[in-house]
Amino acid sequence: xxxxxxxxxxxxxxxxxxxxxxxxxxxxxxxxxxxxxxxxxxxxxxxxxxxxxxxxxxxxxxxxxxxxxxxxxxxxxxxxxxxxxxxxxxxxxxxxxxxxxxxxxxxxxxxxxxxxxxxxxxxxxxxxxxxxxxxxx
Numbered sequence: 001x002x003x004x005x006x007x008x009x010x011x012x013x014x015x016x017x018x019x020x021x022x023x024x025x026x027x028x029x030x031x032x033x034x035x036x037x038x039x040x041x042x043x044x045x046x047x048x049x050x051x052x053x054x055x056x057x058x059x060x061x062x063x064x065x066x067x068x069x070x071x072x073x074x075x076x077x078x079x080x081x082x083x084x085x086x087x088x089x090x091x092x093x094x095x096x097x098x099x100x101x102x103x104x105x106x107x108x109x110x111x112x113x114x115x116x117x118x119x120x121x122x123x124x125x126x127x128x129x130x131x132x133x134x135x136x137x
Contacts, residue, residue: 008067009068010067052067090114092128113132
């Protein structure tokens with residue numbers, strides 16, 4: 001069994017996935033437009049170039065998404081990335097918060113050497129952290 005994250009976008013799914021590919025090292029998978037649907041009667045012609053289903057892999061996790069009319073930004077869920085270094089956490093946080101909203105600036109905490117929370121320009125909530133090494137004992 002697997003659990004995947006599926007995000008709804010309001011017309012900018014393709015742009016968001018290209019951005020995540022560029023800034024998070026995502027590996028693109030399938031991207032199908034509504035116009036590719038053999039039975040397009042459900043949606044109007046304005047949706048033909050919008051994404052019906054997109055899929056990509058980010059750090060061994062599957063991210064899926066679609067353009068959905070009247071989709072709203074995520075409000076009570078975050079995608080969380082555990083970075084391999086402080087520099088990676090800083091770089092990804094800067095990219096994801098650019099044009100978005102910072103909820104907690106990147107900083108050191110009792111549980112992480114770097115931790116920050118933001119909503120990106122596409123309406124997706126993110127938590128980025130570099131976990132503090134745990135003492136061996």
